[in-house]
Amino acid sequence: MNKTILSVLVANAMFASNAVADTFSTSPDSAEQDFFATIVDGTGGSIGAFFEKEDKKAYNEDGSLIGKNEYTENSIITGFLYNKELPVSLNYSLKQIQNKWRTADGSFSQIDDGFQVSTNLRYNRGLGRGFSTGLGWATEFERSDRNQSNTKGDLTQDQHEFYTFLGYWNNDWKGGFYSELSYGMTNETNSLDAGLWGDKDTTYYKVLFKPYKSFGKFFAGVEFYYEDKDTDGRDGSFLENFEEWYIEPELAYSFDFGGRLFVKQRYSEKTTTQTNGDSYFGTVNKTTVGYQHNFKNWSVSGEVEIFNEDKDAKAEWTGNEKIGNGHEEYNKLKLMAQYRF
Numbered sequence: 001m002n003k004t005i006l007s008v009l010v011a012n013a014m015f016a017s018n019a020v021a022d023t024f025s026t027s028p029d030s031a032e033q034d035f036f037a038t039i040v041d042g043t044g045g046s047i048g049a050f051f052e053k054e055d056k057k058a059y060n061e062d063g064s065l066i067g068k069n070e071y072t073e074n075s076i077i078t079g080f081l082y083n084k085e086l087p088v089s090l091n092y093s094l095k096q097i098q099n100k101w102r103t104a105d106g107s108f109s110q111i112d113d114g115f116q117v118s119t120n121l122r123y124n125r126g127l128g129r130g131f132s133t134g135l136g137w138a139t140e141f142e143r144s145d146r147n148q149s150n151t152k153g154d155l156t157q158d159q160h161e162f163y164t165f166l167g168y169w170n171n172d173w174k175g176g177f178y179s180e181l182s183y184g185m186t187n188e189t190n191s192l193d194a195g196l197w198g199d200k201d202t203t204y205y206k207v208l209f210k211p212y213k214s215f216g217k218f219f220a221g222v223e224f225y226y227e228d229k230d231t232d233g234r235d236g237s238f239l240e241n242f243e244e245w246y247i248e249p250e251l252a253y254s255f256d257f258g259g260r261l262f263v264k265q266r267y268s269e270k271t272t273t274q275t276n277g278d279s280y281f282g283t284v285n286k287t288t289v290g291y292q293h294n295f296k297n298w299s300v301s302g303e304v305e306i307f308n309e310d311k312d313a314k315a316e317w318t319g320n321e322k323i324g325n326g327h328e329e330y331n332k333l334k335l336m337a338q339y340r341f
Contacts, residue, residue: 043083046299048338050075050093056330065104066326072098073116079338087134091120097142112155114144130170136163136182146192153192160185163206175213182206196233204229204242212250219252219262240274246284258295264288270309278315280325284308290334297340305332 056069078093099112118141124134142157163182170176186202205228212221229242246268254260268284290303313325 043081044341045079045081045089046338046340047077047079048075048299048336050078050095051335052332054330054332056328058326058328060326061324067101067103067108069330070098070100078336087124089122089124091118093118097144099144108149110149111147112144113147114142114155116140116142130168130176132167134165136165137161138163146190148192151192153190155191156187156189158187173213174215175211177209177211179210180206180208182208196235196237196239199234200231200239202229202231217254219250219254221250223248223250238275240272242270242272244268244270258293260292260294262288262290262292276316278317279313281312281314281322283310283312299336299338299340301334301336303332303334305330305334307332 050073052071052073054069054071056071058066058069060066074096076094076096078095080089080091082089093116095116095118097112097114097116100110102109118139120136120138122134122136124132126132138159138161140157140159142155144155146153146155161182161184163180165178165180167178168176183205184203186204187200188202189199190197192198207226208223210221210223212219224245224247226245227243231239231242233239246266248264248266250262250264252260252262264287266284266286266288268282268286270282270284272280274280284307286305286307288303288305290301292299292301307328307330309328311325311327312322314320314322
């Protein structure tokens with residue numbers, strides 16, 4: 001299942017509070033025409049393509065393979081729009097997604113094919129003295145067909161996330177921070193599941209804080225993150241609570257010829273507590289290495305992720321003792337190309 005990724009924006013966009021008022025300071029006859037001409041001329045952004053492939057393997061505690069999962073995203077269109085006269089920006093994308101699962105012995109297989117539409121609308125406001133703030137509304141809609149062995153069904157996912165952010169940049173010190181607080185709601189349905197999990201609602205909140213600093217061509221930052229999520233079933237009854245926190249340091253180096261190389265290392269702790277009191281734990285180590293290159297109006301980038309999650313369980317079936325519950329590992333490739341206008 002695709003997850004919404006929190007995009008950390010370290011650049012602070014500053015907008016003058018009287019920009020629109022200045023536009024209307026011309027004569028009454030030409031004010032409206034001049035305003036819309038300015039809007040058109042001041043519009044910019046980017047348009048491009050995105051590809052992601054993830055290969056995951058799940059193992060039992062004894063090391064035996066449970067199954068393999070392959071997830072891919074192919075963007076039909078992805079882009080970004082802004083206007084220098086208006087304090088708003090928009091990210092958008094339309095993607096084709098596929099999720100395949102097959103058990104190690106081949107006794108069960110599942111393929112999801114569908115589309116995902118996502119948007120992220122942001123309102124930005126400069127506060128002066130290097131501070132900026134704003135509000136955002138992100139959406140994600142998925143529609144997929146599920147082929148499960150010899151059975152076919154439909155999957156849906158509708159997600160809305162509302163957030164506010166505060167950023168700071170000190171030009172003399174060459175450093176600052178980005179922080180974000182968000183609240184979201186998700187509804188997921190599975191026509192093949194007539195039980196409580198076949199139509200579930202999730203509410204969550206997230207907190208993110210990332211200080212960073214430039215040292216000439218070097219960049220250093222560290223991201224702190226916490227998420228708390230509750231899921232209710234078809235009849236409104238509580239199903240489970242999920243908590244995650246992580247810390248992710250980042251180092252980057254910018255080359256004179258327009259390239260940027262970066263590496264991130266994430267350590268994460270996850271806890272899932274179900275309504276019957278059973279608890280499941282995950283300890284994650286994830287390494288990300290990426291490269292971005294800018295030339296003229298083009299930007300291309302690539303990332304490789306290497307992920308390992310060790311799992312534990314404390315449940316009735318474990319005698320209410322915390323024991324090992326296997327692990328998962330995956331590698332992920334991301335490629336992106338964008339044209340700026």
